[in-house]
Amino acid sequence: MAAGDLELQQLLERELERQQTTLQLIASENFTSRAVMAATGSVLTNKYSEGYPHKRYYGGNRVVDDVEDLARQRASRLFGADHANVQPHSGASANDAAYMALLEPGDTVLAMRLDQGGHLTHGSPVNFSGQRYRFVAYGVTPARPDGSGERIDLDQVAELARTERPKVIVAGATAYPRTIDPQPFRSIADDVGARFLCDAAHPAGLIAGGAHPNPAPFADVVTFTTHKTLRGPRGGAILCRAELAADIDRAVFPGLQGGPLEHVIAAKAVAFHEAAQPSFRAYAAQVVANARALAQALAEEGFRLVSGGTDNHLVLVDLRSFDPDLTGKVAQEVLDGAGITCNRNQIPGDPRSPFVTSGLRLGTPAMTTAGMGGPEMTEVAQLVGRALRGRSDESTLGAVADEVRNLCAKFPPYPAGGH
Numbered sequence: 001m002a003a004g005d006l007e008l009q010q011l012l013e014r015e016l017e018r019q020q021t022t023l024q025l026i027a028s029e030n031f032t033s034r035a036v037m038a039a040t041g042s043v044l045t046n047k048y049s050e051g052y053p054h055k056r057y058y059g060g061n062r063v064v065d066d067v068e069d070l071a072r073q074r075a076s077r078l079f080g081a082d083h084a085n086v087q088p089h090s091g092a093s094a095n096d097a098a099y100m101a102l103l104e105p106g107d108t109v110l111a112m113r114l115d116q117g118g119h120l121t122h123g124s125p126v127n128f129s130g131q132r133y134r135f136v137a138y139g140v141t142p143a144r145p146d147g148s149g150e151r152i153d154l155d156q157v158a159e160l161a162r163t164e165r166p167k168v169i170v171a172g173a174t175a176y177p178r179t180i181d182p183q184p185f186r187s188i189a190d191d192v193g194a195r196f197l198c199d200a201a202h203p204a205g206l207i208a209g210g211a212h213p214n215p216a217p218f219a220d221v222v223t224f225t226t227h228k229t230l231r232g233p234r235g236g237a238i239l240c241r242a243e244l245a246a247d248i249d250r251a252v253f254p255g256l257q258g259g260p261l262e263h264v265i266a267a268k269a270v271a272f273h274e275a276a277q278p279s280f281r282a283y284a285a286q287v288v289a290n291a292r293a294l295a296q297a298l299a300e301e302g303f304r305l306v307s308g309g310t311d312n313h314l315v316l317v318d319l320r321s322f323d324p325d326l327t328g329k330v331a332q333e334v335l336d337g338a339g340i341t342c343n344r345n346q347i348p349g350d351p352r353s354p355f356v357t358s359g360l361r362l363g364t365p366a367m368t369t370a371g372m373g374g375p376e377m378t379e380v381a382q383l384v385g386r387a388l389r390g391r392s393d394e395s396t397l398g399a400v401a402d403e404v405r406n407l408c409a410k411f412p413p414y415p416a417g418g419h
């Protein structure tokens, strides 16, 4: 790869080395299979194919039509959906298209608060969503000492649905460590005559692997990313009921996008196939088991966890319990220096800004793919605790970095090289 381009070759090798020798705990990242990478790097990148299978604006799409049909069929079958659109370039593009299909500018949408787990595309004022539509936000219940709080406040969702009369209700989050049950959202939407959009960007792989409830039978539209827990190429996809298929397809193209990335669509087809295998069910279950093990070990290190733990692939750490002066920003930088890659995150009711924050988000999808299990999660939590306690001591941080390197050496995601 990158034959003759020594400059880029060296960059790829540096990135492979980084991925193999440090802990990847960003909850939205994963390690794809070589088959996914091969499809992404295939000749399909050469083809223009505006339109949809058998309805293209360019010639020469016989093979591409079969590729995209295969991806659509596999996606529909995997989630039991009537229709799939596999062209969105990303999760944000998928949401953009879903809103375009369901809403007019200025319409009201009910979605989760951004500082309590929602995504930028759920109505942030700096995002197209918040600029084009009128978003009203629901949140989580207050924290409780027994860990039963900080769950989506369904009473508030129902109350806001009654008073605000949204056209669409969005479920889905980017930093919420608990299961999102689609059923109550469906019945609240029915009560007020709203559409129900489930943004399953994060748990798509857990859903495909049977570890989390499938929103497809309940939601009018499901958007998701293919690169998070689903472990495919970077991209998005949309599932919907048959009667919305034409509206969704029209919103993606010609509404928002130009030519689809058929090489990435081929890689999505690979990922949907992989996610339908029994081994992926075992993977999804292990991702959740690992997150539970990580949560328990972090609690033993003295960290309070938002909602008291996790049901999914991520934990949200409240750093104030560990050290009131330690911000998410500093913790992220300290851990990065020790080879532990994760991101700072606001926690519900965070007094600090999104750039500073009082929380850390840690996820298990990537390290589970690399083969780590419960004992390694305990070790990771202890390394996090040691690094943050000893953050002003160079020798402690050096010792943690050495242990991280040793641990990673036992679980290389790409043992025979990445490319």
Ligand SMILES: *Cc1c(COP(=O)(O)O)cnc(C)c1O
Residues within 6 Å of the ligand: 028, 089, 090, 091, 092, 093, 095, 118, 119, 121, 172, 173, 174, 199, 201, 202, 225, 235, 236
């Ligand atoms: C990640 C995410 C997205 C956006 O996906 P991108 O591919 O980064 O555009 C949308 N919604 C939620 C809930 C997400 O977590």
